[in-house]
Amino acid sequence: MRLMLAAASAALLTVAAQAHAAPPPASAFGRVPAVVDATISPDGKRVAILGGTSDQRFVSIATIDDPALPVLPLGDAEVVGLSWAGNDHVLARVGYWEKYGPRLAYRFERNVSITPQAKAVARLLDGDAFSQYLVEQPVLGTSPGPPAQVFVMGLLPGEAVGGMDTRIQRKGEEGYVSALFKVDPATGKGVRIERGDSDTIGWELNTAGEPRVRLDIDELSHRFTVYARGARAGQWTVLWDGGDFDSRRRYLGYSAPEDAIYLFLDGAVIRKRVSDGAMETVSQIPADTSPRLLWDSRSLGAFAILTGGEKPAYHWLDPEIGAVHAALTKAFKTQDVWLYEWSADRTRFLVRVSAPSSPPTWHLFDKIRKELSPLGDEYPDLRGVTLGQTQWITYKARDGLEIPAYLTLPPGAGPNDKSPLIVLPHGGPTSRDVYDFDYLVQFLATRGYAVLQPQFRGSWGFGAAFEKAGQGEWGGKMQTDLLDGVAAVAATGQIDAGRTCIVGGSFGGYAALAGATLHPDAYRCAASIAGIADLGFFLVQRQQLYGESSGTIGELRTALGAASKDKLAATSPARLAANIKTPILLIHGDRDTIVPPEQSQKMVDAMKAAGKPVEYVVLENENHYLTRSATRTQTLEALEGFLAKHLPVTN
Structure with missing residues (x-):
């Protein structure tokens, strides 16, 4: 071949x-x-x-x-x-x-x-008068044909905008509702085959492109509901009622070959048939892990349940x-x-x-x-290059909670070399680092730094209790989990706790700034890439995007612990700039729509007002995820120069 x-x-x-x-x-x-x-x-x-x-x-x-x-x-x-x-x-x-x-x-x-x-x-759907307002255009399925058909989400005029991700509604315009279109990929033209209502957020299809499941989130109560209907188009009936907004995460998807949905309920993956609602347990899941389902894009069936710690x-x-x-x-x-x-x-x-x-x-x-x-x-430029070696470790937080982490040592580092350390908290925060190549980790390792990636409380993948332990702890135990990781690794003799900087992106950027302001003696320096600096201001920004009463904002408030204005201020780095004792580097893309660049600008203004020096790099034409080679490289070069100055590998 x-x-x-x-x-x-x-x-x-x-x-x-x-x-x-x-x-x-x-x-x-x-x-x-x-x-x-x-x-x-x-x-x-x-x-x-x-x-x-x-x-x-x-x-x-x-x-x-x-x-x-x-x-x-x-x-x-x-x-x-x-x-x-x-x-x-x-x-x-x-x-x-x-x-x-x-x-x-x-x-x-x-x-x-x-x-x-x-x-x-x-x-696809180019020039559609209403679908142009949808920010994204999800493809919900394809039918191979011939001729092939593509099934995509679009919009129709309706009574309300609902929770869909659309451009801001202009004054005097009616709202929109979601719709399912069948589109010819040769021409881009489509016809509507299903109309949702103001609560509908999507559909699940079988291999013939027929909608079998509909997903709704109630505009007012934020209740998540899964509807289903028979093979012959009929009335939608409730197949599973999640009860709240968070329950949408317990819905794992629709399997076309089995004509059933998968749910994660009470520590088990459950299969529930569309035809009669019968339920059966597929697999029991350990309490210290969280499952994902992997799907066959051809048969539209689930082929594996994915869990895991290190790997x-x-x-x-x-x-x-x-x-x-x-x-x-x-x-x-x-x-x-x-x-x-x-x-x-x-x-x-x-x-x-x-x-x-x-x-x-x-x-x-x-x-x-x-x-x-x-x-x-x-x-390709890294083929044959000696890179840092990564190990999986666990350590106890000060309240006894077991925290897993990846530790990467510089290439050729011995067990007692006491390398300078970069603490690298992940974004999310309901995310996690995985057993995969990370260009930032290895870039830092090849510069002589050890890199610690703590899976602090609130991280996803280690069970519901571990994730829930992070609620209300953005500026609290999620930060001390990082400090406890530094102490644990220092006790092994592999790193020098006195030569430690904290670097992170997105929520990790917030953690870096929180480390420099809430624990000003813990780190020699801090670098925030697209990080959050003012929690109250960030909440306002998200409210402007999603609406003050949306489920997304409710979920963010829960993550922040339903914090009062005073608590938000007390855990917002931009409000604590006077505490800073260490050098700060801020990097932000000017087209970031996830964490707007005004967050970093807030930090810059606060530090200048407090008489603190700050370095600020604006990445032109770059978004939250650093998707351009030039700006990604610019970020690494700025970080390398900053660390060489404030955390040199050799004293």
Whole structure:
């Protein structure tokens, strides 16, 4: 078997020289991966790849055993993902910005249809009078045909805006309700097949594209409800009533082959049939973990339950897929094997392989021929480079709670070298770090720093009680969990507790600033990337986006512990700038819509008013996720210079 990548392979398979005497430049880590996404056609004959060099991005469509390789250059377009609609069209999810007046700008995502000849032919629902107001355009399913059809969310005029993510409603306009459209990928034109109401947030389809499940969130009570109906279109009836807004997280999805939904209830994964509502337990889940379901994009069935601490742990619902995974895991040993997608007949698989110390690589596996072909490296300039080694540790917080963490030591570090330490709390905060390559961690490790990634209370993945323990603790125990991690690692002799800085992005950026203001003697310096500085102001910003009485705002208030204005102020770094004793670096994208850049500006203004020096780097044309190579590299270079000045590796 040959997967012919022709001219584009030079961009996707560039091989760096073997290990450098000096660490690789920031650009080797900061580049956007050479393979961002890949997708295989249902018939298994073509693979579409989103990638390219650091500054020349493209979509390439490779035909197996064929030297032809059409390539679509992307220019400045921000393409964030690919998927096939039948065998003759690739859907590229494209992000772009539109300005409305001098101050308002919105980021939109739309789906563009591309032929196997790499020609962009249509934008789905382009010009639809109402769907243009939807900020995103979720694809809820495809029908392979022929002809193929795409099922996407759109909007119709209605009585209320509800909780949908739309542009701000203009005065005098009526509201909108969600709708399900069937769209021809060849033309982008669609017809409505289902109308929701003001509470509807989505549908689940079977392989024929028929809506079998409808998901609603009540505008007033925020109650989450799952509706279902029979194969022949009839009335929607309640299949499961979650009871509150948070219950939507206990809904795991709809399985088309079983015509059933999956729920996580009372510590077990439950299957509930649409036809008669009968329920059965699929798997008991340990109390110290949280499950995810993995889904087959072809059959629309669940194939595994994913849990895990240090590494992913799979409970296979589909033994055939599990057998393929087991065979590949033997080949790649300590690395994590992710079965990304496969052909409809399950003979060809896209595989992503990675580990904390191994940059990800992509492969095509042919099960019949038992052949594995390389598709590309995500970080080609790091091939052969010696990176830091990562270990999984646990330690006790001061109240006795067990906290897991990843600890990465610099390349070649001995057990008693006492490296300077970077504490790197993750974002979210209901998220977690995973057993995967992290460009920021390894960039810091190759500069001589140990990196601690605590999975502080409130992190997702370690059970409901652990997550709930973070409520109301943004400025409290979630921060002391970090300090307890420093003390625990220092006790092993591996790091120097007196030479510690804290760095983080998003919520991690808040944690960095909270560390510098609430515990001003704990760290030598702090760096916040797209971080929150003023909790009260952030709450106001989110209210302006979602509405003061929305479920999203209620959930944020719960996370903050229903805090009073006084408590919000007492845990907001921008209100505590006078406490700062250490150097601060702020980095923020000017197009961040998740944590607006005004948050960092608030911190800058507060520090200047308090007579404190501050460094502030504004990333032009960059969003919350640092999706551009130039600005990602700029961030790493700014951080490297800041740390070299305030936390030199050698005293």
